[in-house]
Each structure stands twice: as C-alpha cells, then as structure tokens.
Amino acid sequence: MTPELLAAIEAAKRETRPVVLATMLPGGEQFLLPDPARPAALNEAAATALREDKSRTIKTGDGDVFLQVHNTPLRLIVVGAVHIAQALVPFAEQIGFAVTVVDPRRSFASDERFPNVTISSEWPDEALDALKPDARTAVVTLTHDPKLDDPALDRALKSNAFYIGSLGSRRTHAARLGRLRELGHDDASLARIKGPVGLDIEAVTAPEIALSIVAELVAVRRGASLSYMHKQAA
C-alpha cells in the first residue's frame, strides 16, 4: 500500500466519510471507491459492502477484486451520566463504539466521573438534534427521569438509529410508552424501543446491566436470533 493511499484512508476516517479500498488479486493494484472514473458495477459493489459493513472478494471481468470496508465509526449516545453509564462506556468503546454521554446535570456529567469521554451538557433533545443519530448509531437512555429520557427517545424514534434502549422496569416502561404515544409515536414506532433495556441475563450490578446492554447492542447489530434466550415477553 502506498503512503498516498494510506493517507487518503486516514483522511476519509477523519472526515467520517465511508470508503472502500479495492485491491486487484493477486497483483495488488489498489484504489479507493467510490470513484466515478471506475466502472459502475464496481462502485455499486462497494456501496453494498459499505451498507452491509462487510468486506468481501468479488469477481469482475478484470479478475478478483477484494473490497475492504472502511466505514464511519459506530456511535453510542448514552443519555444519563449515571452509575450504569460509567460501566457502559468502557464496554462500548472496547467493541468499537464512539461514545457520547448526554446529561445537562453537571454534577453527574463530570470529567472526574467520565475521564476522556465526550460529554454533551445540552438537553437531550437539543443534544440529539446536534448529534444526528443515523443507521450506525445506538441511543440508550438511563436517567429514569421522563424530563430527560422522553425528549431523547422522541428524537431517537424520529431518527434511523439501529438500536434504541431505555432503562426502567416494565411498569416504568409502560408509562413511558403512554407518554410517547401522546407525542404522536405509533405502536410500530414504539416497538423499536428495547425496554426493559438489555438481554435478560438476570443482571444486578451496574457493570452487569451494562454488559446486558452491550450484548443486546451486538445481537441487534449482527441480527442474532437469540432463540436460545428466554427473553421474558416484553
């Protein structure tokens, strides 16, 4: 790989612009996609690889071409700088999420409690408007406080976020769905919310609950069937 190509990939990463590195096999000629100067079929294959987030080798008239996906980072927006968030952030970072913690309450969202973590001190609706969750973003609300959770969930439901989770007991969650329904969200939309959040692994402590959330994030992202899990009827 040439220094120029490496620099171009790094630049795309900095600009959060998804690119595909194409390598002709076995010769090793390399170029980036999308590129209008390349055949349309190749650009389409690159777009598919990016959408599916899967690198692969494809057959073309010019031989095999390996498409290496360099996607924009997965993001996790955590609303509520609470104890579970402190446990959740490092787990999520470890599996590759760029994490932002949203909490307007300064005493919660302190640098001391969240060293080296991106923090937004705006109200959750404003924070989510600024962060613009997309199909590679997960949103988890942890505050238990309708004043903070509801506006975040409202914005998350209006986005393409691939995962929306909300901490709270079944009763809390039912009440929450009632309030969101009043904001105009229909049942199909509300069904996107994972609540109670996380896989049912009988988690008790904050790190255990964080683990159950991260496990559910992975399961949703990878399309796991979870048929062996006895997730209690939600």
Place this chain on the structure above:
Amino acid sequence: MSLLEAEDVLSVAANWRAAGEQVALATVTEAWGSSPRPAGSQMAVTKSGKMAGSVSGGCIEGAVAEAAMKTIDTGSPQLLDFGVTNERAWEVGLACGGKVKVFVEKLT
C-alpha cells in the same frame, strides 16, 4: 480509546511505518466454513518482530508472519491460501477446518 485503536490494525501499521519500521499488512480476503475471522480481518507485522491483530484464531499467524517477512524483503505482494485442500495447511494446521485466503502486502 486505546483498546479501540488497537483493533484498528491499519492505524497501528501506519504508526509503525511513520516511526520508520518496515511493515507488512496481511488481510483476510475470503473465508469459508468455520474460520473464526471474517474477510477484512487484518494483521500487521514488522521486520523487527512486532505483531498486531489476527487473521485466524491463532493457527496460521506464524505462517503469515513468515510470508510477511518475505514480502517486506522483496516488496512483492502474496495471496496465501490456507485450507484442507492445501498441502501447506497440513503443516500449518487449520484446526477449525475452515479455509481462508490472506493477501500480504508491504506498506511502502
């Protein structure tokens, strides 16, 4: 974010190159059967013996590192084939019974 960056093998390789190391990059281009690492998985190797990432569950990393040394010396890329139909696989041993192709290139 150090752990996250450690997963980004290309960045690690780029940093090594920038520090003046001779670096080869190995990438899984195809994987069949029960091979544990999907296409796109990467491993970086330096002439000085540093290693980051993986292209299997650990069964072919040694052989890939050996091939990487050759690519660092010659500058020529290689497309390696590991699987039960390949004689070399008996030597190297893909215990999982999977098959992988690995592209090895030098960072120039």
